Every structure is written in C-alpha cells, then in structure tokens.
Amino acid sequence: MIHKNAEEERLAVEDNYKNWKRWGPYLAERQWGTVREDYSENGHAWDFIGHDKARSNAYRWGEEGIGGFCDSREILCLAPAFWNGKDPILKERLFGLTNNEGNHGEDVKELYFHQVSTPTHSYAKYLYKYPHKKFPYAEIIKKNRERGREESEFELLDTKAFAKNRYFDCFIEYAKEDVGDILMKITVVNRGSKAANIHVLPHLWFRNFWKHNNRFERPEMKSISNSSVQSRSTRNGRYYFYHEGGEQLFCENETNNKRIYDVPNEVDYVKDGINDHVVSGLDTVNPNKKGSKFAVWHKLRLKSGEEKTIRVRLSKKKLADPWTNFDSIFNKRIAECEAFYGDILKKELPQAQQEIARKAFSGLLWTKQFYYYDVHKWLFGGAGEAKPYRADSRNIHWEHLTNRHIISMPDKWEYPWYAAWDLAFHMVSFVEIDPYFAKEQLLLVLRESYMHPNGQIPAYEWNFSDVNPPVHSWAVWNVYEKDKQRSGKGDSKFLEKAFQKLLINFTWWVNQKDKNGINLFEGGFLGLDNIGVFDRNHMPEGITRMQQADATSWMAMFTLNMLRMSLELAKVNPIYEESVAKFFRHFLNIAWAMHHIGQKDISLWDDEDDFYYDVVEMSNGTTDRLKVRSLVGIIPLFAVEIIHKDLFEELKHFKVRAAEIVRTRPDLASLISNIEEFNADGNYLFSIMRGFRLEKLLFRLLDEKEFLSEFGIRSLSKYHEEHPFVFKHNGHHQIQYESGESRSNMFGGNSNWRGPIWMPLNYMIIQSLRKYYLFYGKEYVYEFPTGSGVKLNLNEIANEISKRLIKLFQPNKKGKFQYHSEDKHQLFTKDEQFKNQHFFYEFFDGDSGKGLGASHQTGWTALVANLIMELEQNS
Template sequence: MKLGEEEERLRKSETREENWQRWGTYLPERQWGTVREDYSADGNAWAFTHDMARYRAYRWGEDGLLGWTDRECRLCYSTSFWNGADPILKERLFGLGNSEGNHGEDVKEQFYYLDATPTHSYAKALYKYPQRAFPYDDLVTTNRDRTYADSEYELLDTGIFDEERYFDMQVEYAKAAPEDTLIRLTISNRGPDAATLTVAPTLTLRNNWSWRNIEPGEETRPWMRLKEAEPHTIVANHKTLGRYRFIPLNEMPEEVLFTENDTNIRRLDHNFQGKQGFTKDAFDRYLVGGDAAAVNRDNVGTKVAFVFRMKLEAGETRVLRLRLVREDEHEPAPIDSSAFDECFCQRLAEADQFYAARLPSAYNEDERNVARQAYGGLLWSKQFYYYVSQRWLEGDPAQPSPPRERFDAPNAQWRHLFCRDILSIPDKWEYPWFAAWDTAFHMIPMAEIDPTFAKNQLLLLLREWYMHPNGQMPAYEFAFGDVNPPVHAWAVMHVYLIDAKSKEGKKDVDFLERAFQKLLLNFTWWVNHNDVNGKNLFGGGFLGLDNIGVFDRNMALPNGATLNQADGTAWMGLYCAAMLTMALELAQTRPAYEDIASKFFEHYVAIIDAINDGGDGGLWDEEQGFYFDRLERKGKEPIALKIRSIVGIVPLYAICLLKQDQIEKLPGFSKRLHWFLKNSPGLSRYVSDVESEDPEFKGSKFLALVPKERLLRILRCVLDETEFLSDHGIRALSKYHDEHPYEIELEGHKLVIKYLPGEGDSGMFGGNSNWRGPIWFPVNILLLNALERYHAVYGDAFKVECPTRSGKFLTLLEVQQEIGKRLVGLFTRDESGRRASHGDERRYIDDPHWRDLVLFSEYFCGDTGRGTGASHQTGWTALVATCLLRVSGSKGEM
C-alpha cells in the first residue's frame, strides 16, 4: 500500500533516514513554578513566580508562547506581543499559583491547540490577546478572595473581551524540510476600532553556560548575531545543534534587538553591587519601559527579537512570514512568499489526508473538528523535559549550593533519575511534567496516530534512568515516590494491538517483550510494597483518586490500622490480567513464557478470591451490592467505608479472556490450567466458560474480578441516573451522596464526604480536592473497554436495564455505545450550538471566531458537563478521539 506523505515521513523518522521529529512544538508553556527550577529551602516551587520568569534564567529548560524548539531545547522560537497598555511584554502564559487560586493553580489565558501532525510537519495554534491592559492584579486578588464554595474567576469573567476588543494571533509552523521551519503569524483585529500592536518574534538559546565553571580557552557558550551584509538575517550557532538562520520574509522589522539569556541579578538581589551585562528581561525593559540601554547595540547575544509595530484597522488581518533554517556549510535555498504559502497549503493538505485515513467517513464536520483538535492538542503537549536528580540535589559548580533541606525532600531517594527527553505532558501549563499513569492513558490515542512514539514513550518510563532500582515507576515531579495506579501494562498491551492493526497484523513482539521484562520488576515492587498483610488485598494510598476518600488515603493511619482498598486490589487484578494476556501472547512464539503465564494466572485467581471472599468476606458488601474500602483496626471490628465511588467500579475493569485458539498452542500452560481446575475447586469457580455465540470465542474461558451476579448489581448503580450515570458520562462519586452524605467518626473526629458536581470545597489536597472527578475520561474509558470484553464473554443474550428503571434493556455493547455517546456529547454541539464542556459562555455558541474552538478540560461537572480543572488536558482527555472511534462503530482496541 502506498504511504501518504505524512506516513512516509513517520517511516523515515522511525528508520532514521531523515530526522523529521528533531523539531516540533516541544517548547514548554511554563517553566517557572516547577520543582526542577525550585531552589528554595521550603520546597515551594511556586516561589519562582511568573514575574520572576521575565528576568531569571532557567536552569532546566525554557518557555514561551506557543513555541517551537529542537528535541533538546537548545534553540527556541516563540512570539511575544505588546498592546501598548499592558504593564509587561506578553512573553509567556499567565496563571495562578496554588496559593493564589481558590481551587488551586490555573492558567488564565485564552489559547487553543488547533492542529498538528505527528512529525510536526504542520502545526497550528491560536492565542487571543486583549487590546486593553491585561487584568493580572484583578485575576489574582479576586480569586484569592473567593472561597472553595465559589467558582473560579476566569479571564472571560473580567470583561476584557467585551466589545470583541482583542487580537487573534494564529501561529502556524510548516516544515519545508526536516531542518527548515516556516513560521506564519496571522494577526487579526477583531475589535470595532483600529488598534496598535507590537509583535516580537523571538529566538532564544537555552542557558547552558551559567551552571558550570568554564576552563580558560573552553568556549561552550552559543551565540547569535546579524549576518554580514544582511541586516535582517540572524545567524545562530550552537556547538551540538549546528548553525541556523532566522529570516523575515515578507516584511522587514523596524528593529532587531539583542540581549543575553542571563539573569538580571540586580532584580533578583537588590543588594547586588557587582558588574552585570545584558539580561533576559531586556526586551520588556526596552519595548514597555523605554530603557534604551537595555539592549545590546553591538547586535550579538543569546536572545534576539524582530520588532514589528503595526496599526490594524477594525477587522484587518496582517500576515508575517519567517523562516528558521539550518545553514552549516551550505547556503539555504531562497524562498519567496508564493513558495512559502504553497508549502503551507501542501502540508495542510497532507495533514488532511493523514487524518482522513484515521477518522471514519461517518463523522460529521463537528465530530471531525473535535477529533482533529484532540489529536492536535495531544501532539502539541509533547514537551522537552530535563531533570537530573543528582545534580538538582547537589547543585551546580558555578552556583551557590542548594539548601541542606533539599536532601530531606521526597525526591532525594531518586538520585538515579536522569530525564532529558521529549515527553507527553498532561497539560503544558498546569502540569508541565510527566505523570506515569497519565502517560499510559495518553498513549492510547497517540498510538492511533504515531504508534512508534507511543511504544517508545511507554518503554522510556520503564528504563533504568526512570524506574527506581527497587522496581517502582516514578509518579510525577512533585513526588516521584508517590503511588499511581498500575495501568502501564494495560496500556502496553493496547498500544501493541493498535500498532499491529495499523501495520495490517504485523506484531512488534520485541516491544511487548521489552516492556514485559521491566513490568515484572514493577509488579514485584507492587506486591512487596502494597500487600501489607500478605492476603492479596492491596493498599497504595490515594492512587490518583483525590476526590473519593473521606480522608486522605496517603496519610499514615493511627494505632497500626491499615486500609484494604477496593481500587488498589482491583488495579492489581487488572495488572495481573494484563500481564497474563501479555505472557500468553509472547508464549505463542516464545514458549519460555508459558511458565510465567501460569504464575500470573494463579496470582490473578488469588486476587479474585481475596476481593470477593478471601475467607473473611473480602471487600464486597452484599447489602449494598458494591465494593468498598475496608479499614482494619487491631483488636477491633473492621469498618467498611461505604462510599459509593469509582473505587467500587474499578473491579469491573479486570477481565481476561483465555482464547481457545491461543491456549491449545501452549501445551505446558494448558496442562497446568487443567490441573488447577481439577485440584483447586474453591478457586476454579472463578474460571468460567465463555457464553457468547461468537465463533471467535468458542471453547474459550475467562476470568473476571466481578462474578456475573455481582456485575449486574454494580451496573444497576452505575447506570442509575440518580447515582453514577450522568448526561455526559459516569461520575466518579455517586450523586446518592448529595442527599445522603457519608459520615464516620474515627479517633474522635467526625469525617464527612458529600457529592460535589464540580470543584471541591476542601483543602485536603491543596484546594484541588475534587480535581479528579466527577466525570473523568480515564476511568470512563476503562469502563467502556471492560463492557466490550464482558459483551465478548456473555454475548447478545445478556442485557441490562439502561438507564436503570427506564424499562429499556441493552446488550453490554449497546451500553458501551450509550455511555460513549454521552462522553462525546461533552464536546460536540447540540441543537442550540452549545458544547456542554463550555458551559453557558455565549461566545462559544454565537461568535464565528469562537464557536469551533474546543477546550479539553481535566474533568467535567457531574451535573452540567462544564469543563473544569486544567483547561488543556489534551493528554488523557484526548481519549475523546478514541471514544469517537468506538461510538462510530470503528473496530479497534481501547
């Protein structure tokens, strides 16, 4: 089959014929306020503020507005603006730190990732810039004064966009070649009157010289300067990256400004009396403050900007064309405006072709738009991430030593960690660092468009410079040692199957084996660390489900008490199921894996027994028909924490098919399976025959954490619209707890949890106590995947009432479709033109410059579907694209 142009670029990138993925939208949107840039004694990352970011050089990266960089973030492009009214140059996105927001940190800007291809041969984004003074102080003070019971005060609430007085700044990138990037800035005045604007396309060399002592004669500092005889062409030189030119094409700038990407020490330390050169904040001081001495008139430096001052009439659009091209020994071929625009047309057509092959023809225009922006945001959220733990702990030779308290920080036990990679980030502003279990979910939609990146990303987090020597996977930057749900194996297996489908059945068994070997270490860590009583009932802490506990499940319990967690145990059941499936797949061609398959089969059965019975009743509550956490107390009766939450739904996820055609090829495993069924009657009851009439599963068996009769009872709650089933998906906490809060008294303290549809009202988790729910894509997708598997084993004859008490009975596949449609409905327009995720904001309904824009929030209100939490969570929320595929009836793995 002839490959399309983008597929061919991906192939050449994978085989290293051409380095099409060396450059991309990898520049972070926020480097300030991160742990790796924090050198404080108290570990307050937010002490490095947005204001400091103007004048303080970063140690571990760069940031900029909708930017572009190479895969090691050495040479960075971004666009800066000034409307003549703001107190500062707009060089990066603004938002609130955790102590400033009434519901935690939050970006306060209007920007949108619109499109991208996997090789970043084409990318498009939009930033909406107000024409009046940006309301920095208003956003901080108003949010700080609000309580947890109040909603967040957003940029749209300030009135700054009233009368449409703003500029649309569309940023596009197109690669003419792997090392030849064309940049198109399309600037439109949406307001009713003429307005002035300064646009400053900026090129920055990441500071890699301030952190070590440089020996005499050793020159490692990169540089930029004006090219001789070409007063508007910049030459940038970097020792390891090479030499590049930065060229304006259709308009010549009024000025070219130079400075150094160095800290303004006088602003950082007012007592500093030493000599200081040109600094990072020079362009802000010059353009906004009028400080003519701030910039280097010798036209050399490590940060440079072209300056375009323009006046746009009402409705007027202006286009700036720029080029960043590798020079080295060869003169780059010239390009005129016509060829420039033709390249953009060609790359966009190739992007259309690429996605046309992946988006079903049954999609309508709106669904296609949602999917395209979901994939686009997922690709824009790939980011350069640099963090060397040992160096961060000990400090740099040319800088003051870090505070001693650093060695007591949570990450001090992760000295082996060495990150310098392009990583899939949950949200490039709010969570500009990797999170292991987030990554697992990100890679499901990623595999649909770039399976090679998806596979490599999953393997990367299992490598020895990420995984702890004890087998634990790093959680996230704020505490690598936290415990995330072990979903990596589930993701590996699904990406393996998606990849095979994309390659017409050719399976990457080497990838599966490499992942499996490292997952064995992680599985062992989980068993040894989180099964504290050795009964196959697991803990693990909050496990990412912040909003579902009556207390913080991460805290140490008094008097030797332990918490057996329904979700912790179920996650381990899912882990076993995934490892068993992987081992059986590997054993098809590598018989040595038959033995380890038997191990995971028996361990899986033991976990099924533990959660359902285990000799002491397990975690099932027969009266309520649900699984609950159980608090074990020495010398006292255990307490079931009867909170109807996603904790009790997670057991549904763990179901494993033992296909007859697979098993009959494995005589060793088959022999042990039949021996087990014969000699373990108490446990063999958990291994059932497939009931479906589908010939694909004839003679097959399956194991599920939830027996059939208990499946029916849980689904009765899950599909009840007064409990979990909302108009927009499955809530993380049952609405039953709205009128029936759960209360318990422990150690003299009364604890209460109540259903909250959106933001939380507790500071238990830093003001973000409900940030995981109520409607949250990862747990919904896992449920849809499970329903598909239950349908495979029970067939069309097995039906459930959906919604509960509706009198309407559906197969489990039809239930999956129904929930999927509700999830998709968060983003697609209804009959009135409204997208539920945008709430009641009229701009997204009526205004042609807003109505096709889509935000991918972290989670969604359980009553209205309004998006809340992080606004650009196009990592796991990009799963809506996968969900769309399933709702459309397209076969695939989820």
C-alpha cells in the same frame, strides 16, 4: 502500517528525532513555578520563581513560550511575543495563578487553542487571543483571592478584556521544508471595531546550558544583514534566521541579578533587556547586535478586521532567497496535514465529530515537551556548581532519575511535567495517530534512568514516590493491539521489552503494597485521592491498615494484562508459558483474597449493598467496611480479559498446569468467572466478577440516581448527596457528593474525585463492558438506565455511555456546547471567532457537564477521540 500519505512516510523514518521530529512544539507553556526550577530552602516551588520574575530569570532546566518550537534537545528556541502598547510587560509567556492565589488551585488565565498539528510537526497551528486593553493581571489575582472554595473561579472572560471584540487573534503557524528548515508565520487579525496597535516580536534564543556546564561556552547570535541573523553553538552548529523588515534586538539569556537579588549583574544586556527596551524605552539591548537572545520588533497598526502576516525562517542552510517558495511550502504541508487526518478520521463520522477528534489529537501533539530534570544535580549541584541548600530534600530517594527527553505532558501550563498514569492514557490515544511515539513513550518511563531500582515507576516531579494506579501494562497491551490491527503485524520486540520491565514493576507492587503477603493491596494515594472519606496516606489513629477495593482490583487487572502479554509472547517463545501459569495463579489468589479478610473472613464485596467497598482493619483486630459508593467499587470491572480457546490449544504445558490448579483448588476458581467453559465463539472469560456480581454492579452503575449522569459516569454516587457517608473513629470523617469543584481542601489545589466525570476511567468502563459483551453476547441484556424498562446488551450500553460523554463536546438544542458554563454560552455559541474553538478540560461536572479543572488537559481527555472512532466501529 500501509503508507498512504506523506506524513505516514515521514513517521516511518527510523530515529525521527534525528529527522522529521527534530523540531517541534517542545517548549513548555510554563517553566516558572515548577519543582525543577525551585532552589528555595523549604521547597516552595510556586513562590521561588513566579510569573513576575520569569522574564528576568534565566532558567536552569528548560524554557517557555507561547506557541513555541524548539529542537529535541532544546538548544535553540523559537516563539513569538506580543505587546498591545498598554501592558506593563511583553506577552512572552502565558499568565496564570499559583496554587496559593487560586480559590480552586493553580489555573491558567489566558485564551489559547491548539489548532492542529501533524505527528512529525511538519505543519502546526496555534491561536492566541490578545486583548487591545491592558491585560487584567492584578484584577484576576485580586478577585480570585477574594473568592472562597464554594465560589467559581474568576476567569479572563469574566473581566472586560474582550468586551466588544476588542482583541487580536494571533495565529502562529509552522511548516518544515525539511528536517532543519523551519518556516514560521504569525498572522494577526484585529477583531475589534476600531483600529488598534500591536507589536509582534518573533524571538530566537538559546536555552542557558552553559552556565551550569563548563564544557560549553556561551553560544552567540549576531546580525549578518538587516534581514538575517546567524546563530552559532558548539552543540548544534550554525543556523540562519531570516526575517522581513523589523528592528533587530539582542540581549543575553542571563538572569537580571540586579532586579531579582539586588546584586550586580554578571553581564550586560540581561534576559529582560528586550522587554525593558520595548516597553520602557530603556537602553537595555546590545547596540553591537549580538547576544544569546534575539527578537525582531514589528510595529503594526491594524484597521478593524484587517490582518497582517509576519514571516520568518530558521534554516541550517544559507539561503539566497528564503521567500520564493515560502508560501508554496506552507500550502503543501497544509494539504498533507489534511490528507493525514482524512485517512485517520473516516468520512462516515459526522463532520463535527471529526473536528473534535482532530482538535483532541492536535492538542496531544502540541503538549509534547522537552523535559529535563537530573535529580542528583538538582539536589547536590553539578560539576563546578555550588551545592544548593535544601532543608526539604524533595525526591531524595530518586537520585538516579535523569530525564532529558521529549515527553507527553498532561498539559504544558498547569501540568508541565509528566505524570506516569496520565501518560499511559495519552498513549492509548497517541497510537491512533503515531504508534511509533506511543511505543517509545511507554518504554521510556521503564528505562533504568526513570524506573527506580526497586521497580517503581516515577509518579511526577512533586513527589516521584507517590503511587499511581498500575495502568502501564493496560496501556502497553492496548497500544500493542491497536498497532497490530493497523499494521497487520504485532511488534513483539516492543511487547517483550515492555513485559520484562513490567515484571520488575509488578514485583515492586507485590513487595511494597502487599506488605502482609495476602494478595490484598494498599495503594495510599492512587489517583482517586479525594474520593475517600479520609486521606488514605494518613489514616486516623487506631486503623492498622486498609484493604483497598481499587488497589486490589488494579492489581488483578495488572495480573491479567501480564497474563495476556505472556500468552502473546509464548506464541513466539514457549518459555513464556511459565509466565502465563504464574500470572494465572496470581490472578486466582487475588480473587480469593478479595473475599477472605481478617479473622471473620470478611469480603470486599458487600452482599447487602451489592457493591465493593474498602475494608479497614483496627488495632483490636476487628474489620469494618467503608460504605462509600464510588469508583473504588467500580474498578473491579476492569479486571477482565477475553482469550480465545485456540490460543490455549497452542500452549499445551500451560493448559495442563491450569487444569491442575483448578482441580486442586476449586475454591479459587469458584470465586471468578467460569474459566472452564468457552462461549459459542470459542472465547474464555477471565474476570474477578462472576455474572451475578456484574449484574448487581450494573444496577448501580447505570442508575441515574447514582452513577449514571447525562454526560457519563460520575466518580461518586449521587446517592451520597442526600446520604453523606460518615465514619466516626478518632474524629468525624465525612464524604458527600459534589457534582463540580470540591469544597474539600484535603489534597489542595483543584484535586477532586467527589462526583465529577473523568474521561479516562469512563473510557476504561466502556472498554471493559465491550469485553464482557464478547463473552456474554447479544442475549444478555440489562436495563439502561436502571428502572427504565429498556433492555440493552453490553455493547449497546457501552455505546450509550460513549454518546453521553461525546455529548459534552456537542452543541445542545440551544446551540451551547455542554462543557461551557452559562456565562460563556453566548460568546462560544454565537461569535464566529469562538464557536469552533474547544477546551479539553480535566474533568466535568457530574450534573451539568460543565468543564472544570485544567482547561487544556487534552492529555487524557483526548480519549474522547477514541470514543468517537470506536463508537462508529461498534455501532
């Protein structure tokens, strides 16, 4: 990378977690209700520690806050709390519904926005909107309990909490003077027409690491003046906390056993002591001004439109005057942040698109989290701890798994735990802003303390054994290529490290998911759960197995990814030619198997419908296609790679062996694209789909009556709206197109693949079309949309689909951002304080484009930033 600005220089420093990334927004937005903190007998994570208990419970595995910062081991945490003088509790953490309380599953019920961050978090900004009125906790729970799955969720904006703009904008900003000097300012603005009171309490506290590890003594904070506090720990030494005005409050980060368990407390001044003192006036803070949890209490009254700023500073250095250069440091870091994004987002992009991309990248950066989970200790207790009683030994087969790292989360409230296939998509966006982090994260989940000894990559904490699509190899290759394009040199060490571990993962897939050794794969839960007519992990009695079009195609893609990596590595080390040959043959075997299933040699490709379908095999030996037109049948599109002839010319041994395979088994080669011929540019096409199948698949994919929506590609064909698919076998099983929230509770929560638009698979479709274009070129054109008579080449089609997806984040003719529902239209269109704030939803309605699911899942929806940048490059 050519270092053009200060932020890129900071990124290039070796071992950033000892340097500029030592502190960052690594605090979870929800620690309560997680599997890690579940010590219930039967594994009822949502009920063991709920929102109400969270303020009184000292967590075992992590911490949470609103717009918080912590160090990379989460020893010391920094975050604000707010109180409007009317709520029954301090606003220390975000509120939302548990899986049982929401009519569409768990859901955060707050208004907050990740404004911006640099990759090293040298500058970061977060916005929280807090009502003047009493926060409607009870109303939100009650209304959502009353609503069924066919009704929409009852949201915070459906209450009167923000009526007449009676709320505060609370801006939380951080800037670093250096590695161990963190400046924080909280600017509160009264948006209402009348004066209002607000209490602002910057908090500093230690994660409770001492209770469960007798190697560590309890750390301490103590007042050393009316405007400064010193923290001291054997784990991170001394820090000095400076503040202007306010009242110092201290307690201990220890559980209030009396409140939660009705047994005596082990210490005085427990975790909720500050809350109880401020809200109820109780004598629950330490008058000696010391403890492991501390806050500065500021009481403000703001006139209409008035704003006030509170400044604090946390430093390893003892400062004579912490305020002299405070504002200048902020100004410098803000300017550097602007310069960084100015270089990333080219001036040719429209300003509105630059802003969307910047918010997407910043959301990714804000959803990095310290994730700590030692499964063996969680199951059996650590040294000196009592063994937990668990009738439900969740993740019992993952005792080796020990996670203690900064990891990219899908989001930090609804999904405050890593998900392997989500993370792979995140890194394809992360590489655009921080290639170091992208490579580090992809290698992290391949480590021996993460990957199972059998080669499986952990899925997510609810069930690490669940099977997600094998997209890790795809992400590794994408990150390698993008990093190479930016820096001018491929990171072969990264590629080789990843390749060696992916070999183990590939073997796991072959051994575990191709149990019959026929190159057809059964994934069960594959991320595309609700897209099926029944739960593929629990098939109706009488079905012996299912040969999945998506599982098999994912593996074909995995095979091509490994082949491509082998080719790249063989340029440096000829021994990798052996791997090239191995994966070439395996790719041919999978292609053959997709068309030879069971006694009748049935194919996953249906010549009558011109589509790929899953095939079930019955106990009597017969087979049947499940004719559901879904993304399952589109995924074969992803098994495509373009390789230039010059690369093959360098690999003489492989070229001979490949020719031998094609000569001796022409039946294998005949099933895929013509790999013996290169195009005018010297490119070979490796693909499951021959040209005629691609054309047939595009006919359905680009049909607005089927997959093509005004806002991208639907996950289920709209054809099934009027023609539900019914499978009658030991029961009545049916699937029907639903554009938005699923009415099926097959998988609980808001799990839904029955129609909506998902950014990650749309991105993969677009990327695949661009690869096909590299081979077929401009002269190969297809109707877009189907039936329109308009012919476009594959690159132009990829651009048009990209534009439809980007349109989700653009105002329409009425000024409404498409992803907003009609009831949010006026506020987010006309209110100056809302109109430039964006949500990044988990998925989008297949007809209207309305945002659905998790509202802050910047994770994979950040791919909209890639689409924006790549559209400009390919137009």
